[in-house]
Amino acid sequence: MIEFNNVSLRYGDGPTILRDISFSIKKGSFHFLTGSSGAGKTSLLRLLLLSLKPSEGKMSMLGQEISKLDRDRLLQLRRHIGIVFQEFKLLDHLSTFENVALPLRVLGQQPKEYEENVKELLNWVGLGERMHALPNVLSGGEKQRAAIARAVISRPDILLADEPTGNVDPELSERLLHLFAELNRMGTTIIIATHELSMIKKFNYPQIALKDGGIIIR
């Protein structure tokens, strides 16, 4: 599903952030991505989202060697990936509902087709009442939940999430992780970057730990 072969990453001519990383992730698995602040978790997720090119090494996703794809194929591939950004990246001028519906719109679906689904999901993450609010009046945790909803609405094959529970209380955190687990059971491959030790302990999925540019899977 996902294969990294001696992948290295550095920004411009700064220090090397990831060094000679190799690993493979099977379809339908669930991993936590851990590491101290600045270790490169977000960077690794950006590689997986195909929004960064590795400085060296090869990676393939969903059976395709990335370096061989042209731009259109890349964008196509991205539609199979859902992402929750650390800083949310919601569009300020669209309502919560419309932000969440965006991936479906890009896929060409009509409002009638997706309306029900989007509303149901919003209710599930507790945003049913804030559906028509614009992102900049949402609380931190509400934005985060909207970002999660946007990432999962199109039932992607791969779900990447960058500290998706950093802004919500432990109770809600657990609820959201159960959502991820549910998706996982339905076949989605999931990678979640997180600091929350309590979550990691409770759910006990394998970890990809970043340290000094290398990784340990445990």
Add this chain to the structure above:
Amino acid sequence: MIEFNNVSLRYGDGPTILRDISFSIKKGSFHFLTGSSGAGKTSLLRLLLLSLKPSEGKMSMLGQEISKLDRDRLLQLRRHIGIVFQEFKLLDHLSTFENVALPLRVLGQQPKEYEENVKELLNWVGLGERMHALPNVLSGGEKQRAAIARAVISRPDILLADEPTGNVDPELSERLLHLFAELNRMGTTIIIATHELSMIKKFNYPQIALKDGGIIIR
């Protein structure tokens, strides 16, 4: 130091977020502010920062009744308050160093005067090497630490922090809380909004808990 008398808050004609809140906080105290996502923590902090007006009720800070102050006095008062925003609010075109130095510049200090202090503080929060980087190349945790450094650089009388450790690992979290505790010992009144139960337990300061628009102090 800080006095709330039957303060209520609602945005426009939305639901009431805070209802009839009264409490007082003594100079030099340290409180955690807790409550589930959307409970109104950020809103309460914005009241304290004087960036929101209460819909009803009276509040006074640093011995001054807020509703009686004109704009210039308000801005003056703000210089005694340091704030760490949930979404950081760093200026994208200024380097980390300059972002942190901003409050001193506003106070009229010259680069020579503040350079040493700023560098020392940046080293302390672990950003010594990223000093000249622009915010948008910083990792989530790095941004958060820069925001914290900016809030404390001018040694404010009151420090407000909105989930200041949501994006850093537990180790660094504790280190940052020790920084806050240190400031508190030197006389700064501190209020920190947070979800992290482990921190709350470990440091065991009193809590202001928001629930259904009311508060419980324990």
Add this chain to the structure above:
Amino acid sequence: MNILNFLEKKDISPTPIVPTQTLTSNTLVFLIAIMTFLSALTFGGLILVQKSASAWSSDISREVTIQIMPIEGELMDANLRLAETIAQATSGVSNAQALSIEESEALLKPWLGEELDLTDLNIPRLVVVKLSDPLNADLLSLKNELKIIKGARLDTHDAWRDQLNTMAKTIIISGMLIFLLIVVATLLAVFFATRSTMSSSRQTVDVLHFIGASNRFVAKEFGSRFLRIGLKGSLIGGISAIIFYMLLGFITSSYLPSSSTEQITALFGTFSLSLWDIFAILSLVPIIALLTAYTSRLTVRRFLKQIAW
């Protein structure tokens, strides 16, 4: 501007993905409106000058004159009649008429003074020949045939007409230069403004990319927005220009002292644009809107090329 609101709407349900009502886009609308206004002004000016120049020129070319010198031993009246007959027989001539002595005097008076009595002088006499078809009139054969009359000379006013044409051409060429300048400036302005709008929509583009939108999709979303901005701006500008001309025509005809009105009329013709002229000016509107859309489409393309990997 409320009547232009319909330009903002699309089908009802989903909000456009690219924000429509931002200050930057208002600035762009305003900028395009100004530039359209100025282009339309120059363009209208060109039309007016061109019209009066061709009016002058055709007034002149519709008339040639036969001048007959008084020569000892020739009968002036007979010669005048002969000249008339020859002229009338020439193809392309509608009418030939000798001026009476009084009329000739009237022509000379401003130059020789009021009190002059020319009756006992032998002054040259004129036959005014009106052409029905100035381009195809056979002036050469007329000239040849007039050789049988002693002292007759054909004056086709060529020198005058040449001068007038040169002058009109000069004015029109200068005007066209200015017009071109303004159009180039408009395009540059649109280019810069598009880039700045794009960069303030950078976030939107990024997000669309991250959720797998193709460049086509993004370019389309932006393109339709800029087309609407361009249409709105150029409509406002074009209509203002027409209103401006109407006001100008109104003011010159009703408020200015009539002496200066005459001057203006002599220089520019009347400030009255025909329906056709208004139509021509309004035709700038879609042209500028399309140029805007095209420029911004190119800009968006380039922008997208730069940020994707």
Add this chain to the structure above:
Amino acid sequence: MNILNFLEKKDISPTPIVPTQTLTSNTLVFLIAIMTFLSALTFGGLILVQKSASAWSSDISREVTIQIMPIEGELMDANLRLAETIAQATSGVSNAQALSIEESEALLKPWLGEELDLTDLNIPRLVVVKLSDPLNADLLSLKNELKIIKGARLDTHDAWRDQLNTMAKTIIISGMLIFLLIVVATLLAVFFATRSTMSSSRQTVDVLHFIGASNRFVAKEFGSRFLRIGLKGSLIGGISAIIFYMLLGFITSSYLPSSSTEQITALFGTFSLSLWDIFAILSLVPIIALLTAYTSRLTVRRFLKQIAW
């Protein structure tokens, strides 16, 4: 534009709090440059027209004519001498000279035809009176004194001069209208662009407020930036306009057929701006820069009023 870089710098160490090199500000610079260019063009045009109008007008007013009709029993030559003497004795007259018969003929020829021999006709004769001081010349007394010569008449070309003045005034007033229009458009454009720049700097303003910066501090930071933008834009525009005029002068004098050059010269005088004119045009630069700074200062103030509580 590299030579203008110095405008970007301030003292070395701290980065300006308001971002200096954004696309929006480039758009604003460009916009101001265009508007300054167009203002300068109109302004230069006004100067040229005004100059040639006053040149015409003074050419005409430096000369009056005495016309003497041939009258039975009067000696024309004696009358001409007498008119010369009277005129020369009048204050403000520098010189009076009767035209010879040949000169008078030359004046009439274009109207009466080449072959005409006027020697045996009694045509009216002219005395050309040159004025050294047109404004103070005592033309009234000249007119009165000429009454002793039978058939003499003073022609002061007043009608001509009036017409010319009206025409020049009309052109200048229209030009000033356009000039005003462009200036107003510039200010509006600056207003809109400032607002859009401000709103894209909203984040900066917010942060400055939250850390307790006074409105004075914020307004100062923005003000100095907009002054620099205004200066840069208006300098570029003003210099371009001067270069444009130089090129135009060069092209008209070297490339156009001389006949059209003559036309242009007749209409506009030569396209040569004196140092003073260039100076006058360049004086638009600081004016527009200051207007920009002022407009944006007002805009910033209003903006700050709106967002603080």
